Amino acid sequence: MRLYATQTSPYARKVHIALLEKNIPCDVEWVDLRAPGHAALEHNPLGKIPVLVRDDGSSVYDSAVIIQYLEVLRPEPAIIPHDPEARIEALRIEALASGIMDTTIAWVLEQRHASDCQDAAMLQRARGKILAALAMLQEETDAWQDAGTVSVLTLAQIATVAAVGYVDLRVPDFLVQFPDLTTWMHTMRLRPSVSATAPR
Ligand SMILES: N[C@@H](CCC(=O)N[C@@H](CS)C(=O)NCC(=O)O)C(=O)O
Known part of the structure; x- marks a missing residue:
């Protein structure tokens, strides 16, 4: 899996912390959002980060959806309460x-x-x-x-x-x-x- 992110995006940071807390291996690729045709555009037509690209090439965005995906992918340890x-x-x-x-x-x-x-x-x-x-x-x-x-x-x-x-x-x-x-x-x-x- 690969996470497209920038080093200052708070949305990307939320996802990155969740990956680390849940101990899910993931490459992180830093994107220059000002560059024409930057890498995230290929995976999210809106050109926004974070985007998570799964091993089958499919994309997950935005940050709230990525969090839900991570919780389904690896339910334990849970970061979202079950109650x-x-x-x-x-x-x-x-x-x-x-x-x-x-x-x-x-x-x-x-x-x-x-x-x-x-x-x-x-x-x-x-x-x-x-x-x-x-x-x-x-x-x-x-x-x-x-x-x-x-x-x-x-x-x-x-x-x-x-x-x-x-x-x-x-x-x-x-x-x-x-x-x-x-x-x-x-x-x-x-x-x-x-x-x-x-x-x-
Ligand atoms: N609701 C989105 C917001 C993502 C967002 O706005 N990301 C900013 C970086 S902090 C971005 O990609 N901006 C570039 C653009 O809008 O073209 C999420 O939670 O992921």
Whole structure:
């Protein structure tokens, strides 16, 4: 199997951490998304990463679907709870974390416009949403103080690491008001799957 990814994509990082936590061997190919005709286009017409290409050449995307595929491919150790209520809760947190990724990327792209061309209202709205979602994630992490030492991370924890790591990479100021979340992230960086996938 081969994962097409970039070294800064939080969606790809989520998948990469899941592969490592579940101990699933997979080659990783770094893609330059700005290059015309880059490798991911051959496997996903949308040209987005992550894309997982199976040994029979078929593709799986996007990141949420890849996670479901990995769980079917190798059910143990499970990263998604079997209990229906706990499962929905894990998927909700994954969606919340993905929303942080989406909104942070939109914020960063808008911020790159010349200052007189920026949509100030959009930036303000996006910032508010990111901060509200981070506050919610911080509450979740209060219950995950042992996550640095558990045998396997859950999807909710993996998605949280990927989202918070991305905010830290692009807009670290947004994390200043979340000291508990920041401390939790420091603990998580001691974990091999988290340190090996840190954005570079
Ligand atoms: N919902 C998708 C989002 C993937 C995504 O937007 N990836 C970005 C990189 S972080 C990308 O490939 N952008 C290139 C493009 O949109 O052409 C997922 O969860 O996999």
